[in-house]
Amino acid sequence: QVQLQESGPGLVKPSQTLSLTCTVSGGSIGSGGYFWNWIRQDPGKGLEWIGYINYSGSTYYNPSLKGRVTISVDTSKNQFSLKLSSVTAADTAVYYCARSARGFDSWGQGTLVTVSS
Amino acid sequence: EIVLTQSPGTLSLSPGERATLSCRASQSVSSSYLAWYQQKPGQAPRLLIYGASSRATGIPDRFSGSGSGTDFTLTISRLEPEDFAVYYCQQHGSSLTFGGGTKVEIK
Numbered sequence: 001q002v003q004l005q006e007s008g009p010g011l012v013k014p015s016q017t018l019s020l021t022c023t024v025s026g027g028s029i030g031s032g033g034y035f036w037n038w039i040r041q042d043p044g045k046g047l048e049w050i051g052y053i054n055y056s057g058s059t060y061y062n063p064s065l066k067g068r069v070t071i072s073v074d075t076s077k078n079q080f081s082l083k084l085s086s087v088t089a090a091d092t093a094v095y096y097c098a099r100s101a102r103g104f105d106s107w108g109q110g111t112l113v114t115v116s117s
Numbered sequence: 118e119i120v121l122t123q124s125p126g127t128l129s130l131s132p133g134e135r136a137t138l139s140c141r142a143s144q145s146v147s148s149s150y151l152a153w154y155q156q157k158p159g160q161a162p163r164l165l166i167y168g169a170s171s172r173a174t175g176i177p178d179r180f181s182g183s184g185s186g187t188d189f190t191l192t193i194s195r196l197e198p199e200d201f202a203v204y205y206c207q208q209h210g211s212s213l214t215f216g217g218g219t220k221v222e223i224k
Contacts, residue, residue, distance in 0.1 A: 047162065047205060047215040063118070063212060096161055102168060103152035103207070107161035 002027035004097050004108035012091075012115050018084040022097030022108060023077075030055050030075040035100045038071060038082045040093040041110070048093075052100065053080055087115045119143055121206050121216035129224040136193040138219045140206035145186050150210040153182055153191045156218075157202045165204075166191065196221070 008020035022036070029036060038050040051061035053071045061069045065084070073080040084091060092115045098104040120143040130136055140151070148169035154162035164173040166182035169189060179194040193200055201223050206216040 046217050047207075049213040049215065098161075102171075103164045103166075103173065104154070104162070105164045105167075105173060107163075110161055 002099060002106045004099065004106055006095060006097050006108045006111040008111065008113070010112060010114060012087055012113060013117050014088055014115055015086055018082070018087050018091060018095075018113055018115075020082045020095055020097075020111065020113070021079050022081070023079050024099075025078070027099075028075075029073060029078050029080065032056075033101060036071075036073065036080045037098045037100055037104065039096045039098055039104070040091075041096070042093050043112075050082065050084075050095075089115050091115050119146060119208055119211045119214055121208060121214055123204075123206060123216035123219045125219060126217075127220045127222060129222050130196055131224045132196050132198055134196050136191075136196055136200070136221055138191040138193075138204055138221075140184075140189040140191070140216050142187040142189070142208060144211070146189075146208045146210045148185050150208050151182075151184070151189050152207045152209075153180075154205045154207065155200075155202045156205065162205060193221075 003025045005023045012018045032055045035052040037052040053059045053073050068085045070083040094110040096110045097108045099106040122141045124139045151169040153166040156162040170182045181192045183190050203218045203220045205218050
């Protein structure tokens with residue numbers, strides 16, 4: 001049973017870069033066959049997909065965030081990471097990492113990131 | 118971008134009743150690329166249905182999905198107490214988007 005766990009700062013200042021890491025256990029990112037995603041959710045609101053990466057490093061980002069998002073993978077550590085630059089209060093959300101193949105079948109518990117000075 | 122509109126926004130039902138949730142797409146979505154999720158407070162979403170009608174691993178058969186093109190439906194045949202939650206549809210035929218959600222609450 002694969003498990004995912006987000007980690008990173010819970011508070012980021014406006015205009016700075018949000019950085020989060022997702023550690024995968026119980027399965028190997030390098031084995032292929034899946035996409036590794038970041039998704040966020042405004043408190044009390046809906047879900048927004050941010051982007052994904054596969055084991056070889058190919059990425060695809062939400063066009064609405066393109067230019068600010070970078071997702072990278074480290075197969076040796078079984079981790080993938082998110083960087084979101086030039087953040088504003090609108091980027092305050094719970095950030096989830098999730099695995100997908102036919103739907104998002106495994107999720108992390110989520111981590112709240114607040115953008116505030 | 119394909120916009121998914123879910124209705125109703127809130128569904129008030131009693132345990133044992135049937136729930137019918139709608140997801141309408143702004144343009145046609147391949148059935149292969151339509152999924153449904155359940156989310157309870159403080160938890161991550163859980164995959165219920167993929168490919169419009171295939172149940173994910175461990176999902177009870179009271180949950181079923183149907184539809185094609187721009188109109189999709191999630192049906193819960195008989196509501197159990199643990200089914201009261203928010204439900205989201207999601208497509209990945211063109212980029213990837215979620216619907217705004219339907220809350221199923223106890224009447």
